[in-house]
Amino acid sequence: MNTARKTLSPVVAALLVFAAGCAGDEPEARPTTVVTAAEEKPEPEPLTLEVAEREFRTFVTNDDVARAAGDERLALNWVSDGESPLIAAEYRKAAFDGDPVKRYTYGKPKLYVPKLEPDVFPQWFVASVPRSVQGEKKSEETALMAFILRSPEDHWTLSLQAELDPKAKQPKIPLDAEGYATALTTADSSVLIRPREMPGIHATLVYEGPGSVAAKVMRSGPVTTGYYEQFRKARRKARQKDLTLTRVPTATPYPIFQLRTEHGGGLVLYSLYRNSVTGVKDKEDRTAKPPIPPEIAHLLDGTVEGNEIHASEVLQFAAYDPARPEEGDKGDEGDGEDGEKKEPDKAEVIADAGGYYKGVTPPAKNP
Incomplete structure (x- = not known):
């Protein structure tokens, strides 16, 4: 008995494949790959x-x-x-x-x-x-x-x-022979406050006031402890009108800019948020509503839906950050010419700007 296999010729094999395609469903269309030249990025x-x-x-x-x-x-x-x-x-x-x-x-x-x-x-x-x-x-x-x-x-x-600030003096920023300044890193530890920590230190001083540990490294002023005192007065006035007031400063995700100044210090530019909530004391009184503060009237439509008004500010600053004292050195602390103790160097806010950018009146929460 002959067990030898017979092979199909190339022509017969091709015809069988063609016939099989005709007898069944049409083959699925395959996507065509289009090759495009890569976009050139600008130098x-x-x-x-x-x-x-x-x-x-x-x-x-x-x-x-x-x-x-x-x-x-x-x-x-x-x-x-x-x-x-x-x-x-x-x-x-x-x-x-x-x-x-x-x-x-x-x-x-x-x-x-x-x-x-x-x-x-x-x-x-x-x-x-x-x-x-x-x-x-x-x-x-x-x-x-x-x-x-x-x-x-x-x-x-x-x-x-x-x-x-009209009373502030901008620190001198030394330039090299070609006229360029020197940038600090956000983690630079040669200055008293590392630049990335400046917003947090500032926000802490605003929130806690002159008794804060932050007061050891940042000076009091109109936009530091001054903000703290403003809030205390505003809260007292709110209570007299049967209102509640909270105001919390926080850091922002915005960039921080830092330049080397003379004597090893730095000029740091940064931002803070400050969020406020004004509400009525009696939350169960559905008719009681806080008045719209004039400074955010342009951000609202003239009505208060619930019993609270939420307002947000962006505050922007520039601060002088002195050089960090060497180990064992207390900076400028010591006896002055008149025998009085001199205050050690601290960071100082020298410029500011900003204001309200958002106001909302959310629906009253269910009691």
């Missing part, structure tokens, strides 16, 4: 003094165009981080009051540009510039403005700005 532009000057002027020009036209959307295109909600609230308040948005006249800026690796983001620089409100006499102030670029595909925006 990072190194941050130079010239770039900083150009971007500062670009912002000033575009911001003024937006303000002149009352164009909130255009204005928001040139800001980010804490500046975004503040600018939106500013335009909303101007519309609510029926006033034009403020316009500014700027002087010559001092630009503090750190040397950063061109492929490391974000890129940033700080400007210190005199400015005044157009049409308002004696309105000149010094603005500290931090600009940021998050990626090569993005454009520069204003992230933070604070106004120098």
